[in-house]
Amino acid sequence: MKAQIIDGKAVSKKVHEEVKAEVEALKKRGIEPFLAVVLVGDNPASKVYVRNKEKACAKVGIKTYTHRLPQDASYDEVASLIRQLNEDPSVNGILVQLPLPDHLDEKSLLELVDPAKDVDGFHPYNLGRLLSGNPTVKPCTPLGIMRLLDEYGVELKGKEAVVVGRSVIVGKPMWLLLLERHATVTTCHSRTADLSFHTKRADVLVVATGRPKMITGDMIKPGAVVIDVGINRLEDGSLVGDVDFESASEVASMITPVPGGVGPMTVAMLLYNTVQAARRQNGIED
Ligand code: GUN
Numbered sequence: 427m428k429a430q431i432i433d434g435k436a437v438s439k440k441v442h443e444e445v446k447a448e449v450e451a452l453k454k455r456g457i458e459p460f461l462a463v464v465l466v467g468d469n470p471a472s473k474v475y476v477r478n479k480e481k482a483c484a485k486v487g488i489k490t491y492t493h494r495l496p497q498d499a500s501y502d503e504v505a506s507l508i509r510q511l512n513e514d515p516s517v518n519g520i521l522v523q524l525p526l527p528d529h530l531d532e533k534s535l536l537e538l539v540d541p542a543k544d545v546d547g548f549h550p551y552n553l554g555r556l557l558s559g560n561p562t563v564k565p566c567t568p569l570g571i572m573r574l575l576d577e578y579g580v581e582l583k584g585k586e587a588v589v590v591g592r593s594v595i596v597g598k599p600m601w602l603l604l605l606e607r608h609a610t611v612t613t614c615h616s617r618t619a620d621l622s623f624h625t626k627r628a629d630v631l632v633v634a635t636g637r638p639k640m641i642t643g644d645m646i647k648p649g650a651v652v653i654d655v656g657i658n659r660l661e662d663g664s665l666v667g668d669v670d671f672e673s674a675s676e677v678a679s680m681i682t683p684v685p686g687g688v689g690p691m692t693v694a695m696l697l698y699n700t701v702q703a704a705r706r707q708n709g710i711e712d
Pocket residue numbers: 521522523524525546566567595692
């Protein structure tokens with residue numbers, strides 16, 4: 427194995443410490459950051475994510491409460507909870523855990539979240555601000571990836587960056603954040619005709635497809651920086667990414683592991699976004 431491991435756990439700890447210091451400073455001013463989580467149904471992965479977020483909030487002193495609604499909760503029930511949280515002045519951040527059960531219209535429910543409390547950065551207003559080059563809040567996973575690249579001194583200006591995946595949560599905002607840093611960015615997806623033609627050109631390759639080990643070493647340019655967003659549980663219970671770590675780490679210069687790469691950074695940036703939301707709501711400038 428040649429590639430250097432990009433240690434998301436270590437960098438996330440650093441972010442936790444920074445956030446903790448900000449929380450303490452806010453508390454001295456009488457402000458207690460508060461994140462409200464909405465969890466609908468019993469998706470096992472969502473339950474694990476929410477528990478991790480609760481634990482992380484507790485560590486840095488952010489108050490949190492998870493509103494749990496049953497799998498068959500109606501649109502109106504979820505909508506009225508979101509409206510109630512929007513109006514509650516003690517709530518600084520609202521996170522609606524995705525995916526929602528199939529019968530609920532995810533897009534229209536996310537639009538109900540007050541953009542000022544949208545700590546995921548999924549509201550069209552916040553995505554629009556990001557697109558227009560005047561961002562307020564940036565989605566947690568792409569933001570965490572940018573922090574990892576910066577911590578490891580990865581140059582982006584003028585580089586070829588390839589993002590595999592076009593979700594609103596990761597792929598699309600990732601494209602924008604890389605573009606903002608002057609990379610030449612290509613987005614690939616399930617209909618891309620010749621995926622490895624593109625991935626082999628990437629100096630920085632970000633993979634967010636949800637398909638276990640789909641990117642193999644032969645699809646990677648020697649010396650590339652590889653960021654694996656996937657978290658897939660195999661039948662034997664093991665966790666793997668969207669990149670085949672064994673073969674990829676023979677070719678890449680740096681690579682994120684799964685677990686311990688991007689995952690902890692997503693949670694860390696949620697904490698960061700929550701504190702920033704609390705600051706803005708209290709008129710504290712960046
Ligand atoms: N489900 C998977 N990733 C995320 C995320 O970053 N935020 C929310 N709210 N739900 C998710």
